[in-house]
Structures are given as structure tokens and as C-alpha cells.
Amino acid sequence: MFKGVFGGGGASTSTPSEAAIRQEAQGMKTAAAATAVNADGDKTDGASRRGADRASAAAGGGRAGSVTGFDPVGLERAAAAARELDRSPNANAALNLIQEQERTKQAEYSARGKEMEAASKQMELERVAKAAEEQRRNMQAQTEHQQQLELYKDRLERKRQTDLLENQLSAQRGLQEEQRQKDEESVARQEAIRKRTLEYEAQLRAKTEAARAHAEAEGRIKEARENRDINRENVLLQAKEYRETVLESIKLTTSSVGSALQTFLGDRQRMTAAVAVLSATALGVYSARSSASVMGRFVEARIGKPPLIRETSRPSLSQLLRHPVKSAGAIQAVRNADASHVMKGIVLPAPLEQRLQQIAVATQHARENGAPYRNLLLHGPPGTGKTLFAKSLAHNVGMHYAILTGGDVAPLGRDAVTELHKVFDWAEHSRRGLLLFVDEADAFLRSRTSDHMTEETRSALNAFLYRTGENSRRFMVVYASNQPELFDWAATDRVDEVIEVDLPGLEERKRLVKLYFDKYIRNGSTAKMRIQYGGIDEGDLDLVATRLEHASGRDISKFFIGLQSAAFGSKNAVLTKEMLTSLLDAAIRQKQQKEAWMDASSRVFEESHFSARKL
Numbered sequence: 167m168f169k170g171v172f173g174g175g176g177a178s179t180s181t182p183s184e185a186a187i188r189q190e191a192q193g194m195k196t197a198a199a200a201t202a203v204n205a206d207g208d209k210t211d212g213a214s215r216r217g218a219d220r221a222s223a224a225a226g227g228g229r230a231g232s233v234t235g236f237d238p239v240g241l242e243r244a245a246a247a248a249r250e251l252d253r254s255p256n257a258n259a260a261l262n263l264i265q266e267q268e269r270t271k272q273a274e275y276s277a278r279g280k281e282m283e284a285a286s287k288q289m290e291l292e293r294v295a296k297a298a299e300e301q302r303r304n305m306q307a308q309t310e311h312q313q314q315l316e317l318y319k320d321r322l323e324r325k326r327q328t329d330l331l332e333n334q335l336s337a338q339r340g341l342q343e344e345q346r347q348k349d350e351e352s353v354a355r356q357e358a359i360r361k362r363t364l365e366y367e368a369q370l371r372a373k374t375e376a377a378r379a380h381a382e383a384e385g386r387i388k389e390a391r392e393n394r395d396i397n398r399e400n401v402l403l404q405a406k407e408y409r410e411t412v413l414e415s416i417k418l419t420t421s422s423v424g425s426a427l428q429t430f431l432g433d434r435q436r437m438t439a440a441v442a443v444l445s446a447t448a449l450g451v452y453s454a455r456s457s458a459s460v461m462g463r464f465v466e467a468r469i470g471k472p473p474l475i476r477e478t479s480r481p482s483l484s485q486l487l488r489h490p491v492k493s494a495g496a497i498q499a500v501r502n503a504d505a506s507h508v509m510k511g512i513v514l515p516a517p518l519e520q521r522l523q524q525i526a527v528a529t530q531h532a533r534e535n536g537a538p539y540r541n542l543l544l545h546g547p548p549g550t551g552k553t554l555f556a557k558s559l560a561h562n563v564g565m566h567y568a569i570l571t572g573g574d575v576a577p578l579g580r581d582a583v584t585e586l587h588k589v590f591d592w593a594e595h596s597r598r599g600l601l602l603f604v605d606e607a608d609a610f611l612r613s614r615t616s617d618h619m620t621e622e623t624r625s626a627l628n629a630f631l632y633r634t635g636e637n638s639r640r641f642m643v644v645y646a647s648n649q650p651e652l653f654d655w656a657a658t659d660r661v662d663e664v665i666e667v668d669l670p671g672l673e674e675r676k677r678l679v680k681l682y683f684d685k686y687i688r689n690g691s692t693a694k695m696r697i698q699y700g701g702i703d704e705g706d707l708d709l710v711a712t713r714l715e716h717a718s719g720r721d722i723s724k725f726f727i728g729l730q731s732a733a734f735g736s737k738n739a740v741l742t743k744e745m746l747t748s749l750l751d752a753a754i755r756q757k758q759q760k761e762a763w764m765d766a767s768s769r770v771f772e773e774s775h776f777s778a779r780k781l
């Protein structure tokens with residue numbers, strides 16, 4: 167059917183395919199275009215012609231146009247084609263397709279239009295941004311320019327000011343110079359005047375002096391002339407007298423020396439004695455000088471207290487000389503020592519008290535029988551009675567005690583070794599036996615492998631270990647430490663008894679409270695003041711013991727010392743229940759504060775120790 171219309175090849179089918187519809191639609195478009203060209207009249211542009219030609223070609227053959235240029239055949243054909251199309255069953259489908267294609271194109275055009283619109287907006291935006299950037303740059307350049315201008319102006323102004331100042335200064339300098347010259351001239355003038363005056367004065371004085379000297383000389387000459395005979399006689403008399411005196415004394419000396427020498431040389435016994443005395447004196451002087459230092463060392467080793475010893479019951483030579491009665495009393499007290507009293511005034515748990523009692527008895531026996539002493543290590547929190555027990559042990563078994571603090575050794579540096587040897591030399595010369603209490607022993611007996619140990623401390627430790635290698639019959643060592651785990655293993659090895667002294671429990675606190683209440687309140691009155699504590703009973707004291715949890719013996723003793731001073735501070739030395747309660751509250755608060763500080767400081771120590779180890 168279409169073949170007839172458009173003259174195209176291809177097999178005809180009963181049902182129209184998509185391609186056929188497209189082809190038909192194309193034909194319709196072409197025909198419509200040709201119709202439009204012809205209907206518009208005599209348009210002569212190439213495109214119209216090509217459309218018309220294609221329409222004629224589709225109609226089956228070419229024909230030349232009319233003279234006027236209007237070709238009615240094409241129009242007829244188009245009309246025929248249109249009719250043909252109208253009759254075609256696919257006409258609607260083809261039309262729809264065309265419309266669809268048109269719509270698609272329009273959509274494409276509109277999309278492209280929107281794209282272009284977007285692109286133009288984008289371009290507009292870029293343009294605006296560029297313009298803004300440009301403006302910003304311009305402004306920046308302007309600002310910089312302005313700044314430079316300002317700087318330049320400022321520099322100019324400064325220069326101007328500096329020049330001005332320099333000018334002023336140079337003018338000032340000029341003025342000063344001028345003034346200085348004037349001053350110098352004036353001073354020179356004054357100096358010249360003064361010089362002239364002085365010269366004049368000197369001339370005057372010289373003239374006066376010369377005149378006076380002349381007058382004096384003339385006077386003396388005149389006087390000498392007048393007294394010449396008398397003077398001559400005087401001089402002669404004096405010379406004669408002097409000569410006679412000298413001759414007399416020479417005669418006397420010669421005769422006495424001669425007679426003494428004669429007697430001495432004649433007496434053989436006297437001569438021998440004199441020689442012997444002279445030799446003995448020379449020898450005495452020499453030996454006194456050389457033995458003085460040896461004696462000094464000897465006395466120091468036996469009697470003088472070594473500097474490392476902080477406190478001792480052993481009297482020094484000077485004490486013996488200054489307080490002979492007191493020293494004799496102390497010696498007598500040592501003689502009356504009784505180990506069974508060792509725990510007097512010390513409160514500890516009953517089993518520990520028993521053990522310490524046994525140690526005291528054993529120590530006393532060792533002393534009496536000249537057996538070696540056993541060394542002790544007392545460890546535990548501060549203020550629990552370690553020093554107290556060591557002193558009581560020494561006192562009650564008839565020994566002297568000496569306290570050496572571990573912290574004093576390290577600061578001695580290289581001298582520590584010498585000083586430690588002095589301590590042991592001194593201890594070995596104690597006839598009664600000496601209890602050497604080494605407080606804060608961990609401060610210098612710490613492990614030799616410790617990183618923080620200096621060469622000097624290591625040497626001191628070695629000296630100490632050397633001197634304590636064997637149990638001595640002259641001294642016993644009692645170590646006290648809060649951290650015995652830091653000890654060098656060799657130091658630990660020298661310990662025979664390890665005793666832990668812990669914080670007191672409730673029972674011990676009650677006994678401590680009673681002990682110190684009696685000591686400072688009940689029997690704490692002085693000759694001038696008598697403490698009145700009427701309202702305080704046993705129940706109150708038990709309450710104090712209960713509330714002073716974690717308190718050491720030292721805390722409890724301090725609490726009662728505080729109570730005593732509060733009582734003395736009150737009117738008529740009255741101690742009331744309220745005072746007791748408020749002081750107890752304060753003591754508990756302070757204890758808690760101290761514990762918090764201790765926790766913090768041990769944390770800091772651990773952290774620093776840990777970081778030091780890491781490094």
C-alpha cells in the first residue's frame with residue numbers, strides 16, 4: 167500500500183510492523199513538508215526544493231516545474247498521499263508516534279534548555295564569584311597599599327622625630343660643651359688665683375720661718391756661748407759615771423760565771439745530772455708531741471661520742487668530768503638493771519610482750535655471761551614503740567644504748583665509711599655492752615642492686631656489713647624500719663630475731679589511754695597548777711580509745727599531752743568533758759588528714775618509682 171504512495175522497496179505484510187509505521191510516518195512528514203512548501207507559495211530556498219523534489223520522487227517520477235515556479239502536481243500528490251494515509255489503518259498509530267517523537271524532542275529541547283539555563287546560572291555564579299574574588303583582591307591590594315602608605319608615613323614621621331630629637335640633642339650637647347668650657351675656664355682661673363695665693367703664702371711662711379730660725383739660732387748660739395763651760399763639765403761627768411758602771415758590771419758577771427763554771431766543772435756529779443736533765447727534757451718534748459695524736463685517737467675511740475651517734479646513754483669524758491655525781495648515779499642504775507621491768511610503760515599485745523620479755527632476759531644473760539648478743543629487727547608503722555622498746559631493753563639489761571639514724575649516713579658521702587668505723591670502734595670499747603639502735607635502717611641498708619644507690623652509700627653499706635659480720639660480745643644491733651622489704655639480703659641475714667610491732671588494737675588502745683591519762687592528767691599536775699578533771703570517768707576514756715581507731719601509741723600520747731596543755735591553758739586548770747570531746751574530734755580530723763596526705767605521698771612515690779624504673 168505504502169509502496170504505491172512512496173515508491174519504496176520491501177515486502178508488504180498484512181500487520182504493520184514498527185518499522186513500517188516509522189516509514190509511513192516519515193512519508194507523512196515528507197508529504198506534509200512538501201504540501202507546506204507549495205502552500206506557502208514560491209519559496210526558492212534549497213531546503214524547500216529538496217523537500218519538494220523528494221515528494222515528487224516519492225510519487226514515482228520527476229517532472230520539471232511550471233514557468234511560474236508553482237508545481238500543482240506535488241500538491242495533488244500530497245493530497246493523494248494524505249488521502250491514502252487517511253485510509254491507512256496505521257495512520258493513527260503513525261500520527262501518535264509522530265506526536266510522541268515530537269513530545270520527546272520537545273522534552274529533550276526543554277531538558278537541554280534547562281541544562282543550558284543551569285549552565286548559564288552556573289556561569290553567572292562563577293562570574294559573580296570571580297567578581298567577588300576580584301573585588302576582594304582589589305580591596306586587599308588597596309588595604310596593603312594603604313598599610314604601606316601608613317607605614318611609610320609612620321617611618322617618615324619617626325625619622326622626622328628622630329632628626330628633631332638628634333638636632334635637639336646636638337644643640338643640647340653643644341650648649342653643654344660650651345658650658346663645660348666655661349666651667350673649665352672658670353675653674354682654671356680659680357686654680358690660678360689659688361696657686362698664686364698659695365705661692366704668696368708659702369713665700370710669706372718661708373720668710374717668717376727663716377726669720378724665726380735665724381732668731382732661734384742666734385739665741386742658741388748666744389746661750390751656748392754663755393753656758394759653754396757648764397755644759398762641758400756636765401758631759402764629762404756623765405761619761406765618767408757611765409764608764410765606771412759598765413766596768414763594774416763586767417767585773418761582777420765575769421767573776422760569778424767564772425766561779426760557777428769552776429764549781430760546776432769541778433763537780434762531776436752535777437755535770438752528769440745536768441746532761442741527763444737536758445736529754446730527758448728533749449726526749450720528753452719529742453715524745454709528748456708524737457704521742458699526743460696517738461692519745462687523741464685512743465681517747466676519741468674509747469670515750470668520745472662519734473658524730474653519727476645522735477643520742478646515747480654512755481657518758482662522754484666531758485660529762486664524766488662535769489657531772490661526776492650524775493654519771494656515778496647512771497652507772498649505779500645500770501648495775502641495778504632488771505630485765506623483768508623491760509615492758510614497763512610499753513603497751514603491746516600480750517603475746518608480743520611475752521616474747522620481748524624473753525628476749526630481754528636472754529640479752530641480760532648474754533651480757534652477764536659474756537656471750538655474743540643477738541641482733542633484732544623491729545618493723546612496723548611509725549610511733550608504735552620500737553625506739554621505746556630498744557631504749558627500755560638497753561636500760562633494763564644494764565647496757566648503754568646509742569641511736570644511729572640511717573638517714574644520716576648518706577649525706578656524709580665519702581666520709582661515711584670512716585664515720586661508721588668510728589661508731590663500731592667506739593661500740594667495741596664499751597665495757598657494759600652497747601645496744602646500737604639503727605633507726606630508719608632501710609635508708610642506708612637498702613639493697614646494693616638498687617638503682618638509686620650511690621658508690622659512697624654502697625661503700626658505707628659494705629663497711630657496716632663488714633663490722634656486723636659476726637655477732638659481737640660488745641654490742642648488739644637493733645634495726646628499726648618501716649620498710650624492711652627494702653633491706654639488702656646480707657643485712658637481713660645479720661638479723662637473728664624479726665619482730666613486727668603493729669598499730670595497737672582496741673584493747674591496747676584502752677591500756678594506752680589509761681597509761682597516758684594517768685601520766686599527763688591524773689599525775690600531770692605541777693607544783694603551781696593542779697588539774698581538775700572531775701566530770702571525766704572510765705566510760706569517757708573507753709570512748710576515746712574506741713574513737714581513736716588507727717591511732718599509734720605516739721598519737722595517743724600526743725593527744726593527752728594536748729589535753730594537758732589545754733587544761734593548763736584554761737581558767738583554774740579545769741578539764742571538762744566538752745574539752746575532751748572537742749579535742750578528740752580535732753585529733754580524729756587531723757589523723758584523717760594525715761592519712762590522706764600519706765596516701766597521696768605514697769601514690770606519688772609509687773608513680774615516680776614506677777616511671778624511674780621504666781626509664
Ligand SMILES: Nc1ncnc2c1ncn2[C@@H]1O[C@H](COP(=O)(O)OP(=O)(O)OP(=O)(O)O)[C@@H](O)[C@H]1O
Pocket residue numbers: 511512513514547548549550551552553554555605646648678718719720721723
Ligand atoms: N606501744 C607503746 N606503748 C607506750 N607508748 C608508746 C607505744 N608506742 C609509742 N608510744 C609513745 O610514742 C612515742 C614514740 O614512740 P617510738 O619512738 O618508740 O616510735 P617508733 O616506733 O620508734 O617510731 P618511728 O618509726 O617513727 O621511729 C613514745 O615515746 C611513747 O610515748
